[in-house]
Amino acid sequence: MTANKHQPLHTFVDLLGAEIRLRMGNDPARDAAHRRIFGNTALAETQASGERPQRQPACGYLPACFAELEKRGGNLGKLAAALREIEPHLNWNNQAERRKSPALAKNYADSFIVGPGGFVPSDDIQIGVSVMAPHTTYPDHRHPPEELYLVLSQGEWRQNADPWHEPGVGGVVYNPPDIVHAMRADAKPLFAIWCLPLDNTPH
Numbered sequence: 001m002t003a004n005k006h007q008p009l010h011t012f013v014d015l016l017g018a019e020i021r022l023r024m025g026n027d028p029a030r031d032a033a034h035r036r037i038f039g040n041t042a043l044a045e046t047q048a049s050g051e052r053p054q055r056q057p058a059c060g061y062l063p064a065c066f067a068e069l070e071k072r073g074g075n076l077g078k079l080a081a082a083l084r085e086i087e088p089h090l091n092w093n094n095q096a097e098r099r100k101s102p103a104l105a106k107n108y109a110d111s112f113i114v115g116p117g118g119f120v121p122s123d124d125i126q127i128g129v130s131v132m133a134p135h136t137t138y139p140d141h142r143h144p145p146e147e148l149y150l151v152l153s154q155g156e157w158r159q160n161a162d163p164w165h166e167p168g169v170g171g172v173v174y175n176p177p178d179i180v181h182a183m184r185a186d187a188k189p190l191f192a193i194w195c196l197p198l199d200n201t202p203h
């Protein structure tokens with residue numbers, strides 16, 4: 001196990017916090033979630049195992065997702081460039097067993113960038129990235145921590161039995177604690193970053 005400072009990681013988290021803040025609109029719940037996630041980003045050092053990280057078939061969609069964002073430029077382009085540098089260090093999972101959805105094994109991949117067991121260990125926050133093949137649905141699920149997504153591609157999101165909606169590139173989705181939610185890719189791969197506070201402080 002070696003530990004090292006990782007500049008692209010810090011650039012990535014700083015840009016991510018700023019972009020979500022800019023794009024999330026005026027809403028006290030989102031504001032409180034953002035503060036709990038990004039209010040104290042004194043990150044630990046990265047943990048590189050020295051082994052080749054695990055990848056998944058859906059990781060094959062990443063280069064096109066990065067290229068699309070870098071072509072757009074601006075802060076989303078910079079965010080993608082930082083993530084492209086971090087990506088070779090990340091361990092990817094497909095959640096097929098956890099979500100009881102065999103289709104995810106070939107069509108979905110996610111990775112914890114920050115969080116318990118992540119590239120940067122943290123017990124306070126979780127920041128992860130998902131990539132999903134076209135025409136794939138990530139099924140309904142729920143979790144006690146609230147969640148902020150930064151959407152980086154086409155694709156649709158849903159809460160409870162509400163209609164599906166398309167936030168668009170740069171859109172922010174807020175999931176209150178324990179709400180049932182899902183996402184699905186249309187003709188393009190879905191690409192998104194999600195952030196959860198893991199502390200139990202009242203908010």
Ligand SMILES: [Fe+2]
Nearest residue numbers: 141143147181
């Ligand atoms: Fe979720």
